[in-house]
Amino acid sequence: MSENASATELTSQYTAQVTADLERNTKEQERVGAEIAALQEQLASLQRDHTVLVSIQQAIDAVPAPDTTAQPSGNVPVPAPRKKAARSGPGKQTQPRKKTAAQPARPARPAGKTAGKTAGKTAGKTADNPSAGKTEVAQTAQPTLVDLVRSHLTEQSEPRSAAEVATALGQAHPERAIKTTVVRTTLEGLVAKTQAQRSKQGSSVFYTAADSSPSAATAPTEEQPAPANA
Structure with missing residues (x-):
C-alpha cells in the first residue's frame, strides 16, 4: 500500500510540474510572438523608408551637375595688383622733397565792400521776386487768435x-488749426480783461462782446462755469 501511495504522490507532482511548465511555455510563446510581430512591423517600416530613400537618391543623381568652369556673365571688375612698397635699406637713400616757394597770401577784402555786395545781392533778389517780400509782410501781418475771437464776438448779435x-473761425481760417479748448481759454481771458461777457444758460456757457446790448448778454456769474457743450 505504501508503494502505491508513493507512486500516486509522485505522479501528482509530475503532473503539476508539467502543467506549470506548459503554462510558462505558452506565455513565453505569446511574448515572443508579440515581439516578432512588432519586429516584423518595424522591419516593414524600415523597408518602406529604404525604398523612398533609394528613389530620392536616384532622382538626385539624375539631375546634371552645374558647370563650374563657365565664366560669370557681366563685367566683373578685376582688382588691380597691389604695388609692393619699396623697402628702405642701407643701400637706398630717399631723396629729399623739393621745397616749394610759399604762395603769397591774398589781401583781405574790406568789410565795407563785402557788406555792400551782400546787401546789393539781397536787394537784387527782392527786386527780381517781389512776391517774396509780400509773402513775408503777409505772414507778419496775420492777426492773433485774441483779435480773431474779439472781432467775431463784435460781429455777432x-x-x-x-x-x-471755434467752428466759425476754423471755417473762416482753414489754414490755422483752431481748437475749441484754446478758443475757450481765449474767451475766458477776454472776460477777465472785461473785453467780453459770459452768460450761463443751464449747463452751457455763452460769450458776447463787452459792448453788446443788455438783452444779448447778462452779467457774469460768480460761480465757476461748467464746460461748454459742443
Missing part, C-alpha cells in the same frame, strides 16, 4: 459758445 466760435 447773439451769444455764442466756445464751440460755435
Whole structure:
C-alpha cells in the first residue's frame, strides 16, 4: 500500500510540474510572438523608408551637375595688383622733397565792400521776386487768435459758445488749426480783461462782446462755469 501511495504522490507532482511548465511555455510563446510581430512591423517600416530613400537618391543623381568652369556673365571688375612698397635699406637713400616757394597770401577784402555786395545781392533778389517780400509782410501781418475771437464776438448779435466760435473761425481760417479748448481759454481771458461777457444758460456757457446790448448778454456769474457743450 505504501508503494502505491508513493507512486500516486509522485505522479501528482509530475503532473503539476508539467502543467506549470506548459503554462510558462505558452506565455513565453505569446511574448515572443508579440515581439516578432512588432519586429516584423518595424522591419516593414524600415523597408518602406529604404525604398523612398533609394528613389530620392536616384532622382538626385539624375539631375546634371552645374558647370563650374563657365565664366560669370557681366563685367566683373578685376582688382588691380597691389604695388609692393619699396623697402628702405642701407643701400637706398630717399631723396629729399623739393621745397616749394610759399604762395603769397591774398589781401583781405574790406568789410565795407563785402557788406555792400551782400546787401546789393539781397536787394537784387527782392527786386527780381517781389512776391517774396509780400509773402513775408503777409505772414507778419496775420492777426492773433485774441483779435480773431474779439472781432467775431463784435460781429455777432447773439451769444455764442466756445464751440460755435471755434467752428466759425476754423471755417473762416482753414489754414490755422483752431481748437475749441484754446478758443475757450481765449474767451475766458477776454472776460477777465472785461473785453467780453459770459452768460450761463443751464449747463452751457455763452460769450458776447463787452459792448453788446443788455438783452444779448447778462452779467457774469460768480460761480465757476461748467464746460461748454459742443
